[in-house]
Amino acid sequence: MDASAVNANLTVDDFDSVVSYAEQAAWETPDPSSSSFSANGSQWLMGTYHSTTVTNATISFNFTGPAVYVFGASGPDYGSYEVLVDGKSTTKSAYSASNASAPYLLYSADSLTYSPHTLTLRNLGKQGTDAGGGAFLFDFLRATAQLAPAGATVANQTLEETDTALKYSGTWGSNESPNFSGGGSTFTNADNAKVSFSFHGSAVYVFGDKKNDHGIYSVVLDGGAPELFDGISGCGGAFGMTCEQMKPTLAYFASNLDSGLHNLSITNIAGVNNSYFDLDSVVLSVPSAYAPRTLGDTSSANTSSASSSGSPSPSQSGGASGNGNGGVGNAPLLLNPLLFLVLGVMWVLRPVRR
Structure with a gap:
């Protein structure tokens, strides 16, 4: 990693659609829409987590960059788990005689090549010296870009769902509330309904919604192969x-983009259930100068992080490093105010819709 460059830690919560669960039914999580749910004071990021006792239950995440850090839980209820990065396997144990303070660092890699990677987490259950149970808990992860x-400096531009830069095809509805980013959001359950836009920026973030009446959607960036994501809620069920x-949850993210004009489209794949896709906003990171990394570069990062937000959080050159108990180390955020993503509205509770 170029420690002198403007680097960002992307925080990905367990409910974000950029994280893929091979089988949702294998996982348990709190219901964020329950009247009894409150994230205030929770040890878990945004009050949610994904926990399983099912052997071989997996989570996957694709990212481009030199570093990734995974956080979860450790204690007497937990067993072993496998981490695969680009097919290279590492086995670890989350067992400890007492519950560790959260967030607990389950895995870190900070010297990857600057290239696309696939991270997979697999619950192995009770193994070897594990004296406890066979559970595995995932809270959130961070990836560095x-x-x-x-x-250079970086300014962040927010496109609300009503911005004229966004072009819609098919049938879309709207939700209005001061609780939404910009006062509203838009949704569709029409098959092949699409939203597309062109932009300049080194990174793009798309925010949407998670719910059990949501489903598959595809994203195409600059004419590349379609990427499929699932907007169904993390609770599972019918x-x-x-x-x-x-x-708002992170529906899509891309970085390391050059100074050219980029084109992005999102298509709802409604299927037999006529599933929904919701769009809240798009955030663009626009730098004063561009220097995209050559993919495949070997990089080295010895970094730390402090922020714990569900929205993009740039921090000082890197991801996160564990302290003695596997928690998050402390590091100051970048001092340039332009580098802070102004997404405070993302934290406001949103009403149930439709």
């Missing part, structure tokens, strides 16, 4: 208007 070269994450 470069936004701009040394000496298709329906249940288990909504009441705060």
